[in-house]
Amino acid sequence: MYDLVIRNAVIAQPDGSTIAADLACAGGRIARLAATLDVTGKESIDAAGRLLLPGVIDPQVHFREPGNEHKEDLGSGSRAAARGGVTSFLEMPNTDPPTTSQQALDDKLARAASKCVVNYGFFIGATPQNLEEINRAAPVCGIKIFMGASTGSLLVSEPHDLERIFANGTRLIAVHAENEARVRERKAQFAGRTDVAAHSEIRDNESALQATELALALSKKYRRRLHILHLSTHEEVDLLRRDKPSWVTAEVIPNHLLLNVDDYGRQGTLVQMNPPIRTARDNAALWAGLHDGIIDFIATDHAPHTLQEKRRPYPQSPSGMPGVETSLPLMLTEMAAGHCTLAEIQRWMCYGPAQAYGIPNKGKILEDWDADLTLVDLAHARAVRNEELFTRVGWSPYAGRELVGWPDYTVVAGRVVFDHGRIRDDARGQPLRFN
Numbered sequence: 342m343y344d345l346v347i348r349n350a351v352i353a354q355p356d357g358s359t360i361a362a363d364l365a366c367a368g369g370r371i372a373r374l375a376a377t378l379d380v381t382g383k384e385s386i387d388a389a390g391r392l393l394l395p396g397v398i399d400p401q402v403h404f405r406e407p408g409n410e411h412k413e414d415l416g417s418g419s420r421a422a423a424r425g426g427v428t429s430f431l432e433m434p435n436t437d438p439p440t441t442s443q444q445a446l447d448d449k450l451a452r453a454a455s456k457c458v459v460n461y462g463f464f465i466g467a468t469p470q471n472l473e474e475i476n477r478a479a480p481v482c483g484i485k486i487f488m489g490a491s492t493g494s495l496l497v498s499e500p501h502d503l504e505r506i507f508a509n510g511t512r513l514i515a516v517h518a519e520n521e522a523r524v525r526e527r528k529a530q531f532a533g534r535t536d537v538a539a540h541s542e543i544r545d546n547e548s549a550l551q552a553t554e555l556a557l558a559l560s561k562k563y564r565r566r567l568h569i570l571h572l573s574t575h576e577e578v579d580l581l582r583r584d585k586p587s588w589v590t591a592e593v594i595p596n597h598l599l600l601n602v603d604d605y606g607r608q609g610t611l612v613q614m615n616p617p618i619r620t621a622r623d624n625a626a627l628w629a630g631l632h633d634g635i636i637d638f639i640a641t642d643h644a645p646h647t648l649q650e651k652r653r654p655y656p657q658s659p660s661g662m663p664g665v666e667t668s669l670p671l672m673l674t675e676m677a678a679g680h681c682t683l684a685e686i687q688r689w690m691c692y693g694p695a696q697a698y699g700i701p702n703k704g705k706i707l708e709d710w711d712a713d714l715t716l717v718d719l720a721h722a723r724a725v726r727n728e729e730l731f732t733r734v735g736w737s738p739y740a741g742r743e744l745v746g747w748p749d750y751t752v753v754a755g756r757v758v759f760d761h762g763r764i765r766d767d768a769r770g771q772p773l774r775f776n
């Protein structure tokens with residue numbers, strides 16, 4: 342008896358082809374995959390007409406626990422993930438207190454074990470003082486450095502502190518690349534501006550480029566594994582196109598592909614984030630970088646703040662937007678419009694992040710791989726509706742957009758966690774392992 346049998350699915354294969362097949366799960370794995378399976382399962386799904394994808398791995402989310410659970414917690418964030426077809430997430434350390442020690446990491450792991458409905462992993466945050474901890478704390482997917490300040494207190498902006506971190510240790514370093522000194526100077530210059538469009542001028546393309554150049558130079562000097570988070574400018578894409586060592590990866594988030602400064606007029610501070618939304622030219626360069634493999638994968642930078650907080654006048658309004666719940670339908674809608682392929686979606690959202698962070702056995706639908714799956718409906722469009730969202734903040738910058746590819750089911754380790762709008766009572770995720 343299998344734990345779960347999925348029948349008559351259109352199953353995505355890593356090369357982008359599809360097969361019409363049945364799939365059976367046991368022991369958390371995809372045990373069998375065949376045109377027809379004459380087997381029984383404790384639970385059985387008729388998937389006719391729908392596409393089975395590997396569960397999405399979202400490698401950059403902010404779930405706010407501990408410290409700001411009124412925005413999100415590990416339970417609500419993980420339920421939003423499940424609704425969006427995301428079966429694993431990597432969470433950032435800018436909580437309160439920040440995740441900068443083994444003790445803070447253990448606390449997050451214990452909280453996650455008690456309430457996360459999908460799989461979880463955590464970054465350890467760098468400070469100018471915690472070199473030993475960032476190299477020793479375990480399990481972590483990598484070290485996060487805020488080179489520019491954003492939400493929370495974490496910041497390592499001095500070149501000599503950055504150099505010390507790059508020079509000591511072997512772990513992946515993921516950078517939020519904005520030049521803090523330049524941003525501060527420009528904040529002072531733009532001090533009179535209270536329109537949110539100033540945000541993209543203050544934190545300009547050059548601020549991002551300079552920080553990315555510095556991180557790249559340090560990574561090359563020490564041959565240190567580097568990941569550049571949420572790339573946002575055409576200049577950074579050009580830089581990496583000229584010069585991207587094999588040990589460097591980069592990501593983009595849907596907001597930087599699909600939103601730009603024109604959206605300030607419609608949505609104001611709701612679309613304020615760091616690094617900021619930019620121009621149509623940057624959108625196009627980021628898409629091209631993704632298609633060419635200069636950008637390796639997609640994260641969401643899910644950064645929930647309440648509507649009340651977001652509606653404060655600029656610059657009191659906080660930076661960040663929720664996104665974990667909408668990334669897969671957004672990208673599948675782009676696929677349906679001919680802007681990307683099924684092979685790319687899987688590389689960008691499933692096995693790409695798994696490879697980069699050394700998460701074994703996830704991101705492909707093959708026998709013996711982990712049974713983290715999502716069954717999506719490409720045939721019916723449904724608008725993003727704030728009142729239906731699982732994120733605690735209950736809003737999305739994509740509200741009103743008609744999307745296809747919403748999950749009907751999300752499966753973690755061979756067990757259904759999300760089923761037609763509901764989270765199962767017994768749903769639980771597992772801590773991720775990193776090679």
Ligand code: DOR
Nearest residue numbers: 491492614615644660661
């Ligand atoms: O806009 C952002 N919000 N960018 C970040 O880097 C942090 C995030 C947050 O945590 O709110």
